[in-house]
Each structure stands twice: as C-alpha cells, then as structure tokens.
Amino acid sequence: MSWNKHGRLHDIITWPEREEVDKYVYTPGLHGLELAKALMDGRILGMRCSDGKVYVPPKTFCPDYGQGELVEVKGPWRLQYYTVVYENLYGNRLEKPVVVGVIKPDDAVNGIIHIVNADPSKVYVGMELRPVFRPKEQRRGVITDIQYFEPA
C-alpha cells in the first residue's frame, strides 16, 4: 500500500458477504406486554410519570427514570408533525408516497410515530386523526395492529 498501490480494478476482488441471522425475535417488554393486550382489544396505552405527564407509547420507565404507570389514552389524536416519503434511500421512487406523522393524543404530552392514510396535499398540522385497527382476528399485539391513522 502507500507508495506501491495497485489501481487496476481487474486485480481487485470484490467479496460478497453478509451479517445476518435467520431472524430476530423481540420480546415486547414489561409495558409492551400490557400494550400488546390492549392493542388486541383495540385500545392504546400510555404511561403516567411521577410529574403527572402522560407519554405514549408506554415504555416501562419515564424520562425521569422512574417507573411509569399504565393508563389508557383516548385522544382525540392530532397530527403534530409530518413528512411525506417519496423515494427510498437509494433514490428509487415509491409506488405511492407515504405520509408519516407524529400523532399526539390530547391526553398525552407527546405523540407516537405512525402512518397517515391521507392525500399528501391535504394533510396539515393540527389535523384530527383517528386510529384504524386491523380486524380483530389479524391483531397480534404489535404496533401495526393499528393499520394507520386517518382523518377523523
């Protein structure tokens, strides 16, 4: 190397490899397990922290490091911030643009991240939204049990 480099690409081998396993299995965690049960039931939970503030989704412990107390959040939900994804990281256009929002229920201090099923040209900050759950038999207690949020 250094002064005796070889630049001819013919001499350089490219070696395909990977760093993959067959799959990862992620457990839902302490609050996550309760959230999972609620989602299957069509409800969304948050956590109340020692200062009385409610955060969504519940994450077992609070930003003040104390344990959070589970509470149900009911909304109404509003679009707090949003973006529209038109292409992927490689610069390929998506078939259909995706609206992604930070969606905050009035009874919490922050919002969750989720998909907004709406025409990109019609979304605006403050827009009232409602969660649309998948049919009960398709729910598995995961975040995608909420199929998306749509204009209320």
Add this chain to the structure above:
Amino acid sequence: MGMVTNLFVKDRVAIVGAGITTFMRRALETSRELAWEAARMALDQAGLTLKDVDCVVIGSAPDTFDGVHLKGEYLADGSGAIRKPMTRVFVGGGTGVFVPVSAWWHVASGLCKTVLAVGEEKMSPAHPHPQYVFRYIWDPIIHRPLEPNLIWIFAMEMRRYMAKCGAKKEDIALVSVKNKRNALDNPAAQVAANITVDDVLKSEVLVWPVQELDVSPVTDGAAALVITSENVARQVTDSPVWIEGVGFTLDNQHWENRELAFPRYLNYAARMAYRMAGIERPWKEIDVAEPYDPFDYKELHHIEGLMLARPCEAWKLLKEGYFNRDGELPTSPSGGLLGVGNPIAAAGVMKVAELFWQLRYEAGKRQVKRPVHRAVANAWGDLMQAGTVIVLGN
C-alpha cells in the same frame, strides 16, 4: 511504553454502588429495560438518583445479539443517558471490565463527577441460535468460508493450553465444578449447580476438547456500577471501593499467527494496571480475583496472565483448593460466567460488581474467608486479542 502514571490525578476514583438483573436464558424485558433495571438498582444502592449522574458509559458486545444496530444509542435511555454525555465502548468480550476502566478516566479527567457504567446483553433474540452470530466475528474472506463455529477458536486455545501445560481435561473441569458451586449462593445465577468432574466429562462434546459443561451459557442480563470522584464518594458512603489500577491491551487480529497457550494480551494489560496500582507481586498482594471464565480453561489461562500463578501452574494450584472461596486466593467467588451466566458485556461488569461487594464485606454467603484489601478482575475479547484489567482496593 511511554505510558505515564497518573501524575495529575489528585482526586481518586471510587465505586459506590452496583446493580444487577437476574441472569437468564430468555428475558421478557427489552434490552433497554434490562439496562434500566440494573442501573436503577446501582443508583438505589448508592443512594443517588439519575439527577446526580453526569455521564454515562455503556458496554455491549455485538449488535447482532440484541438485533439492533447502533446498540449504544438503543440502550442510551435505559442506561440513564437522557440529556447526558454518553459513549459506548467496545472490546468484544473484554467490554464488561472496560466499562469501569473507561469510567475511570471520565472521572479522573475531571469531566464527570458521577458516572453510570452499564453493561447489557440480550442474546436470546438471535435465531436459529445465538452462537450463529459468532460466524460474523471471523474474517469475512479468509475465515468465514470454513463456516466456523465460535467454540472452535476456544477449543483450539484450550488444546494448546493442554498440550503446552500438561493439563488434562479433568484438571480443567474442576474450574467448572468450583464456579457452578460458588454460584449456588448467587441470586443472579442462571446455571448454579453441584456437579462433579465426571458430569463435565460426560456432558455433550461440542468441539473436542470443549464439552457442554466446560462452557458458560447463553444469557440475557445487565449489570451496572456507579463510579464517582473521591469527593462525591465521601459524601455518599463510608466504604467506597477505589479503582487503583486500569489496564487494557489489544493484540493483533491474526490469532492464527500466535502461540495460544499464554495470553500475552492480558499479561500486558495486567502489567499496566499493576504498575498504576503500585503492585509488584500480584500473587501476594491480590486477595481475591474474578478472572474471566467464559470457558473453564480460560479462568486458568487468565490466572496465569494476571500473574496470580506461574505459567502452566494454575491447574495444579486449583487441584489443591487454592482458588476456592476458603482458599489462599479465591477466584470467581461470584460463580463466574460458568455459574452465573454470560450476558457478555454485563458479565464483565458483574465480575467488578462482585469484587465491589467482596471489598465491602457485603457478599453474604459468597464472602471469601480471608481478609480482603485488594482485588483484580479481567475480561478478554475479540479474536483472542483483548485484555482488560481493573484493580480495586478498599
């Protein structure tokens, strides 16, 4: 080496609290929750809250166990890095002991007064088996085509140790017997047991000479320490445990070009730590040790690297009971990785936590018989490369 001793350190660095989760094969908790549980316990023990913490150091081994890229960032909030300076340090399996080592300079530099030092590993997410992750520790071009299993490299080292030192499998199995027995008194333990040498020799042969009971298990868990300046330590406790020496060394990646019977990477790191601590005869001056024991022969290997026994002689002393909890120089009184479990980075932190409790005479049934003043722990990592050492005193 041009290394200077810590001329500028006027304020000593202390450990004032430790916390640990249960070590288990599968945890319900997410990785960040495990970190939170251990760190909360460490803060509670120290009588401190997160508000008192200035900086956070996180240790965790490959991201491909937990299945999260940029794992330090993922563990940040659980480890207390919520609007705080945080870095993650990484020397493979050596990480656990390296976390308090680097916390030392966070404090000794004067940048941070109170540091939360957290080790976490959740190995259970990786499928088909966490061992498969280790395929990716090998050189992608000249090693991976051989489809190596992790245990190969350990077996090769163990074989070398046996060949060079004349140790037999039954001599080495005694480490596993001792550590799993010690672990019976550890509430965190995953695989504590009263077993015999025969049980080890009859367990499933994985990669000869390594059998199932020669190896520590796959584990989920976390452990944490609270590390402070002398001033803070004096305010929160009457019995701080001082960090008296730190050492670390990384050998070359080409382990296939080196003798494996003696760990020179550890020996260099140990000399660095002992020099800083002013220790000239570690075999006399160290009262209790937690040598890194992911495999039983590794404890012997590391006892020798730490100069607690002469090269090739640790196995002989072991047979005499020298390293038992009531022996001359107790090693792995916690039960070690072989007995407590091996959530990689958390396991190293656990070893330091154990010495913290030993030096405060708080280890309960695990307390070693002899009086303790100074202790040493080490961890090892990478491709037989990384040595990390910490010397503690009370």
Add this chain to the structure above:
Amino acid sequence: MSVTKLPGTKLSSKEMYSLPGLVESAPQAKYDFSAGPTISRFLQGLKEGKILGRKCPRCGRIYVPPRDYCEYCHVALTDWVEVPDTGTVHTAVVSYISVRRERLEKPEVIGVIRLDVPGYPPNSYEFAGLFHRLCVPPEEAMSDEVIGMKVRARWKPKEQRTGSILDIECFEPVR
C-alpha cells in the same frame, strides 16, 4: 449485596414464543467487501495452487496470511514470497457441531497449521500460519501425536479452484 430478589423476568421457550406482541424480523445486512490488493493477490495465488506471503522491509517478518502493512513496524509491506504448502499442526480440535449449533453427522477436524516459513525459530510465539481443516481422523486428532505432526495442503483440482481459502481442501498428514 443484601438484595435476594433481583429484577428480571425469566421466560421459558414456550412462554416466549406464545407472548402477545412478539415481533419477528429478518433484516438484510449484505456487503460487497473490497478484498484490497493484498488479499486479492493471495486469493489469486490460491487459485494457482500457491500460498503467498508478504515480507516486511523493516523487520523482515514474512506474513501468511499476507497483509497490506506490518502490524509491528507500521510500514507498507513490499515483496511477495511464495511459501511452502507444508507445515506442522499447532493445535487441532474436533467439531461435532455446525456454525448454526446443529449436531454434525460427521465430525470435522480443524486446526492451526504452522507453515514452514523461514525467519521464525521453532516454538517462537509468533509464526506464519493458516487456520484450516485437517484431513486427520477424529481419534488421531485427539491424540497427543497430532500436535507437531507434519502436514501438507491438499489442493482441489485446478479446474475446481475459485480463488478462495477453500481451494485448499484441507491439510493432510505427510506420511
């Protein structure tokens, strides 16, 4: 540690897989590594049935596997050297499990081969060598005789070589 009940919630395998809210995913992590000039040439050498090493102009060490630079002198390596495909067994083990931790039907013997490369005294801490399979029966691999045994590379037939470490099938005893 006065606490006897520690945090942490254990799950059995069955409990874990039946948890509501369990998320499974298999992210893709694929790479195209440049082998760089040195390993590229080493692989080309294997295809030609040669083991190539590289020499440090400062300390004279011959490195196998070759590298771009000397890790002890921190200078670029210069000359290429073809080294013998013979050596002695440094360490040997018998694997009964696969990389995926499945039981192997036929155990595999693997080891480190200390190659007959000049410049390294016998029993030196450092040496030139390769990590590879050994074509030695498992019982023999477990005996004391295997350590120090003379071995030679068994090459794949020329037309089957691809420029890979697997162009050497294994190292076999020189009898």
Add this chain to the structure above:
Amino acid sequence: MPRRVGIIGVGWYGFRPSTPEVHFQGMMFESSHRAYADANVDPRKDVDVFVDCQEDLWEGVAITDEFAPEPIGGTLRPTFTVPGDGLLGVAHAYMLIRSGLADVVAVEAHGKPSEIRTLQDVYYMAFDPLHVRPLPTGNPFFLAGLDAQAYMQRTGASREHLALVSVKNRTNGLKNERAPYSARLTVDDVLSAPYAVYPLTRYDIAGFSDASVTVVLASEEAAKRFTDKVVWLDGIGFSTETGSGAVEWHTWGRMLSMRDAALMAYKLAGLAGSPSASFDLAEVEDRFSFMELLSLEELMLAKEGEAHRLLEQGHFNLGGPLPVNPSGGSLAMGVQLEATGLARLLEAVLQLRGEAGPHQVKGARKAVVATWRGVPTYTSAVAVLSAG
C-alpha cells in the same frame, strides 16, 4: 490547572463515493500513516493509546474492534473501539490525556458505505424494533423529514433557505479536494427538484462517501517533543437526548443533544459572553440542509429562529462574518458514517493551521466543530479549537 490538549497531526484517505482499490483496513492504514507523518510521531513508540471509531453493522463484522489495532499501529498496545462518531473518540482522547493516563493518543474513524449493499435495511436495523421499525415508512430518513418540518414550522425558515444552504455548501466544496458532491448550483435547481422526503429534495440530503481520518492528540508537554504545529482542543462536549428506543421522547425540530454538547464544550473552553463572536469559522452538521441552520441555533451562533435570516444576508458565506462549512460540509464531502465528525475536525485543523488551500478562511484563529450521529440517533458532539 488541567493539562492542555492539542492536536498535533491529521491524516486522511478517500472522500470518494467508492474506494474499490482499498480494503477498509488499507484505508485505515493510509490515513493513520499520513497522520503520524504529519505529527512526526512513531506510532509504535510514541502513541500511548489508540482509539478507533466504527460500528459493527456498518462494517459487516461482529466485534469489528478485532480489526482495529493492526492498521493503525495499535497491535499489542492499549487500543479500544468507541462505536460512535470520531468526535466521541476524540472526547475519550481528551479525557485520557487530561487524566494523566496518556500523553499521546491517536483516534481513527472510518466509514465505507459503498460496501454496504443493503444500506437502507441496515439503517432500519437501528430503529426501535417494537414501535417504529415495523411501520412501512419507506425511507429511514423520514425521521429527518419530521424534524425538518417541525423546524421550519417553528422558525419560519422556508424551502428557499434550505436550498440556499445546499447551494452555499456545494459551491464551497468546489475549492475542496475532499468534496466529491460539490457543484455549481442555483436555488432554482434545488427548488425545482422533486421531493425525496418532504420537505427535503435530493439536493437537501448529503450523499455518502468512503473515508478514513486519523487525528493525533497530545498533552502540551508531549506536543512540544514532536512538533510546533499544534492546534489546541480547548473544549469538547457530547450528549445524548434520548435513546433510539424512545425516539418519541425527542423534542421535534430541535437538537437538544447539540445544545447540551455545546454548553459542555464552551464551559471547558472557558468561553464567556457571546459564542458567535468567538469563532472565525464553524464546521457544523449539514447531512440534511436544515440541520445546518438548526445546528447554528443550538450552538448559539444564531438566536433561535434567526439562522435563516443571517444566512440570507450572507453572514455564513466564505468571506462573511462567520464562514460556516467552508469545506462544503457533508453536502459536498458526503457522509462518511462514523468518520463524519473527524472529517469536519480535519477541516477545522487545516483552517487553523492556515493550510486549507483555496478555501482558506483568512486569519482563522478559533473554530467550532459540531456533528450529529444521524438518523435515528439523538447524539451530538462539539469541539472548540484554537490556533497554536
């Protein structure tokens, strides 16, 4: 008095969209070799500790620390890895030297994104596996889109302002040999491009490039032994706002980690009064155009909500009162993964030595460098430097 810490050598290799001629370790050797030559040190004798900055899944290797020592001269020496941006490695070097444990520390960081075939998937692997990763969001940079929208909403900065950042930086880059993405552009070029991730077009988003950068640091006494070309590291700060598993706790449209890091660095540097008057140049985060404006506000180099006004007035141009990203920033040089912070530090060091060439800021004596680790992290680092 705490020990003073100086930068005594810098070296780099790459800064190209792809570098097939080198193995990643070859690239590390190249940059460290140059840095040691620049610092006039022998790594095998003079360097006490080696710090390497890299991340497993950027490298395609589990425990990539294994590959750290050989190429940078750290074999059988105190060497370790900080999985994080190079500036976080520099923070460790600063602490190692201030603690007295080391006199001379080398920090290497590298990124070879061209070798990551599934870069988008690898990015997504850093996302919270429970609450964010499973959503069909299409591009991991959507998180930056959310922050950009929130920032613009809060400050009134418009798309034109973002475009102006991109134009300024890509133009600055034309004079920089490390800037493959530099170009002569107009605001109209940017505005007429389709959105990639609203409100950002492709012009607002930095590309990737391969590079390794090495920096050699030393205590004041040790520095004198090797060179008189010292740039002082007056202060360093780093901070994390929240974890990637709790992105919902992030304050959208702000980068509080950068504010916290700046406060720490300024305090160590003993900066009093208005920081904006203290610097002759700033090399700040701009992997998304809006991040430059936000960074300037978090660094307190512009009042909250006013960075875009100053930008309009040419305040941050080369030749303006506070040149920002004279290198062209990431928009011109690309994002080198964990080497991004060191790429910017390198530029600042060369500027303060008067060796920046055609894009030299005349008479530069003091500089600030700020970097963020990128999506989906909320970790930043800030360094304050002064000429020797």
